[in-house]
Amino acid sequence: MDIKTQVEIAENAFIWCINEFGSPIKSLPKLTVKTDKRIRKKYGQYINKEITIYLSTCTTKSKIVKTIIHEYTHFLQMPKSKDIKVYSKLLKTFEYDKHPFELQARMYEKNYYSKCISDLEKMIN
Numbered sequence: 576m577d578i579k580t581q582v583e584i585a586e587n588a589f590i591w592c593i594n595e596f597g598s599p600i601k602s603l604p605k606l607t608v609k610t611d612k613r614i615r616k617k618y619g620q621y622i623n624k625e626i627t628i629y630l631s632t633c634t635t636k637s638k639i640v641k642t643i644i645h646e647y648t649h650f651l652q653m654p655k656s657k658d659i660k661v662y663s664k665l666l667k668t669f670e671y672d673k674h675p676f677e678l679q680a681r682m683y684e685k686n687y688y689s690k691c692i693s694d695l696e697k698m699i700n
Contacts, residue, residue: 581630581639582608587698588643589626591691596647600654604647618642621649623656640691641684648680 589606607627619628619642626646633639653659653676662676671677 576634576636578610578630581633584636584639584695585628585630585633585643587695588640588691589647591694592643592647595687595691595694596651598654599651604650606643619646621646621653623659624650624654626650636692637688640695641688644684644687644691645680648683649676652676652679 585608586606593603602624604621604624604626607625608630609627610630612631614629614631616632617629618632618638619626621627626643626649628639628642628646630639633642649662653662662674665674665676669675
């Protein structure tokens with residue numbers, strides 16, 4: 576899949592999340608798409624109202640969409656900078672894979688992936 580297609584999928588999935596989930600605050604997060612080939616293990620991240628997707632790792636439509644949903648969930652959980660402190664505090668108690676915010680983000684991926692894919696296909700056709 577070429578980079579242009581990957582970016583288009585990411586942007587459409589991001590718009591879908593905005594329409595599907597809304598925003599707990601007036602401003603929306605920024606979407607950044609990076610193509611740094613040195614990044615091999617990280618799919619995406621959410622920090623300070625910015626969702627970053629790494630296309631060197633998210634090489635399939637499925638992974639791009641799931642990662643966008645996952646990171647958008649983190650925006651819903653932590654819309655303000657001060658909310659990240661809650662995440663960090665919980666990280667001292669829970670391992671990453673058992674962190675409540677991560678569990679919820681993975682649940683959103685699982686629960687909304689099919690609907691997102693279906694809606695995106697309707698948008699394209």
